[in-house]
Amino acid sequence: MAEEEVIFTEQMKRAPGEMCWLSVLSCLLLACCYVGSLYVWRSDLPRDHPAVIKRRFTSVLVVSGLSPLFVWAWREFTAVRTISPLLGLLGIRLEGFISAIVLPLLLTMVLFLGPLMQLAMDCPWSFTDGIRVVLAHFHHVIELLRFRQGTLSGIFLSAVFQFSYTAVFGAYTAFIFIRTGHLMGPVLCHSFCNYMGFPAISTALEHPQRLIILSSYLFGVLLFFMLLFPLTDPSFYGAPTPVCTLTSSPSCLCFS
Incomplete structure (x- = not known):
């Protein structure tokens, strides 16, 4: 254009x-x-x-x-x-705003189909409990060491895992922003992931209905990759792609 x-x-x-x-x-x-x-x-x-x-x-x-x-x-x-x-x-604009609210969040919920199924079956959290769940970052290590919440090796291994998880999530939200050109999508996806936390895979393996839950995990991941590009098609959001290219x-x- x-x-x-x-x-x-x-x-x-x-x-x-x-x-x-x-x-x-x-x-x-x-x-x-x-x-x-x-x-x-x-x-x-x-x-x-x-x-x-x-x-x-x-x-x-x-x-x-x-x-x-x-x-x-x-x-x-x-x-x-x-x-x-x-x-x-x-990413603050009106074109494609409704799509930016609905589609990226829907895509993220598809990825969390297994945890959502598990949550629906067990309902272990109240709304207040869910709000308190937050993503962990490497800088939390300082707090854990300062207040002696665990051993140094345990804290470090936990931080490596959490950093890897949040790095992947950061790449995903950046992808959403670049494809849609909207800030609202990444914000809502971040809030949803904060609420859900990291999937409790070990609990799913021991669940009485583990076949249904594990099938939901697998189906959600497969469906997520199938819908990743279609649901983030820039034509839905009133913006061309990419946001910026330096070549x-x-x-x-x-x-x-």
Whole structure:
């Protein structure tokens, strides 16, 4: 589409690889700022204490509020120009909004078909219990060691597993964002996965109805991969794909 074409400077034409690395480093810097903001408060209380949660919420709110300014600075420094506004690049727009709410969440629920079936059979959690389930990150190791919640080796192995799981999940939500061009899809998928937690596969293996549950696990995974690209087709969301492409070709395009 002509109105979506990006004007690249001579610098980007000469060194697209440098712009790519600069973009990657910018993403890492923003992620480090996000995690680092959680530790600007000095406190002897555990991270689940209400006072600590309020402080961390404030830190995250500030960093999230400054993120658009960070993206704007990246765009100006790298000389990438788009006709679409900054909010559009951040995935905040009205085109395809309903699809962005429904389809990515539906796709994620398909992936969790086994755990959902298991939850429906057992109903072990109340709504409040489910809300308290959160994704774990590597920086939680500091809290676990600080309050002596387990051995060093046990905490490290747990962190490696949790980091691997959340890294895969991060790649998935990034894929959703790039394919749909909307922020709402990744947000809802993240909230849903927070609620579900990591699938209790060991419990499923010992369940009285394990054949049904394990079949649901398998069917959900197969159906997920079958629907991954069809349900994230950019035509459903009012945006071309990809969101941004940096190649050695002078004619490469960047869309919002």
